[in-house]
Amino acid sequence: MLPDKKTLALLKAVYANENAKYNLAEDRLEHLVPDAVTRADLDLLTARGLAPNNFETFEHDSSLERLLALKHAKKLTLDFAASLFLKGLAGEIPRARQTLLSFLYLKHLSAHQFTGDDSCTICGLPLKETEDKTHTLYTYYLGHSWNESLLNCLIELEEIIQYDKPAITNADRTKLAQLLNFIEQADADETPGKLEKRIAAAKLLEQTDKYKRYGILQTLAECGILPNELVAPKYDTFTTHAQWLAAGEKLTTSHRSDIVLPLGGWKGKLGVNRKRAEEIFDGI
Numbered sequence: 681m682l683p684d685k686k687t688l689a690l691l692k693a694v695y696a697n698e699n700a701k702y703n704l705a706e707d708r709l710e711h712l713v714p715d716a717v718t719r720a721d722l723d724l725l726t727a728r729g730l731a732p733n734n735f736e737t738f739e740h741d742s743s744l745e746r747l748l749a750l751k752h753a754k755k756l757t758l759d760f761a762a763s764l765f766l767k768g769l770a771g772e773i774p775r776a777r778q779t780l781l782s783f784l785y786l787k788h789l790s791a792h793q794f795t796g797d798d799s800c801t802i803c804g805l806p807l808k809e810t811e812d813k814t815h816t817l818y819t820y821y822l823g824h825s826w827n828e829s830l831l832n833c834l835i836e837l838e839e840i841i842q843y844d845k846p847a848i849t850n851a852d853r854t855k856l857a858q859l860l861n862f863i864e865q866a867d868a869d870e871t872p873g874k875l876e877k878r879i880a881a882a883k884l885l886e887q888t889d890k891y892k893r894y895g896i897l898q899t900l901a902e903c904g905i906l907p908n909e910l911v912a913p914k915y916d917t918f919t920t921h922a923q924w925l926a927a928g929e930k931l932t933t934s935h936r937s938d939i940v941l942p943l944g945g946w947k948g949k950l951g952v953n954r955k956r957a958e959e960i961f962d963g964i
């Protein structure tokens with residue numbers, strides 16, 4: 681599920697330095713392959729489906745169709761996505777962190793016509809966008825996860841669905857229990873930013889930095905495990921992209937948070953929804 685060390689090192693050589701040039705004719709940002717990456721290295725990446733600058737142009741209607749097809753894929757269940765999340769949380773497979781968020785995005789998504797200008801006010805997908813799929817996957821190999829880059833959910837799901845559900849150990853379950861207990865110790869006025877700092881100081885989450893910890897906490901918020909009062913979590917219901925953006929406007933005034941919803945709306949006094957955590961993770 682994770683590329684081997686050599687593959688990851690090659691991807692890092694291409695993508696970590698952000699050495700890129702804009703290709704005007706194609707209207708896209710292309711990463712420059714450094715001299716240290718040889719022809720043989722590139723062949724290796726290509727053989728693994730990870731050639732640099734692996735561009736694909738996505739259009740709203742066909743992307744939505746592919747997402748809806750994935751929604752009905754037998755393998756893509758809550759159990760599959762939640763198991764992956766536990767492996768990502770434990771730090772064993774950082775790549776596995778995104779899938780639960782992507783699954784929740786699909787949970788209540790349904791067929792519709794594109795509405796809006798550049799991106800759809802209903803589902804948030806762009807009307808048309810060209811993405812370097814290898815770059816997108818590289819960010820997930822590093823252990824990031826986001827509830828914003830919705831097109832990227834398609835790219836990552838089409839990859840992760842090729843893998844089997846990982847076997848979950850007691851150590852994986854304990855890590856989640858530890859994290860939830862730790863979150864519950866928050867003061868009533870603790871913000872998500874302060875929570876992240878507290879987790880960092882306690883060295884509770886392996887293989888993370890500030891933004892990767894936000895991704896993990898954001899996932900718990902989209903599950904409804906970290907509650908908020910501004911927007912329904914994706915686990916519960918579908919919120920249009922326009923409604924999500926409008927709810928986010930309230931954050932800057934009432935919460936002074938630069939963390940997006942639903943995590944941005946959490947406060948220590950809202951605690952942890954234990955019932956929801958049991959619903960999703962018990963039995964895994």
Ligand SMILES: [Zn+2]
Binds near residue numbers: 795802
């Ligand atoms: Zn849409």
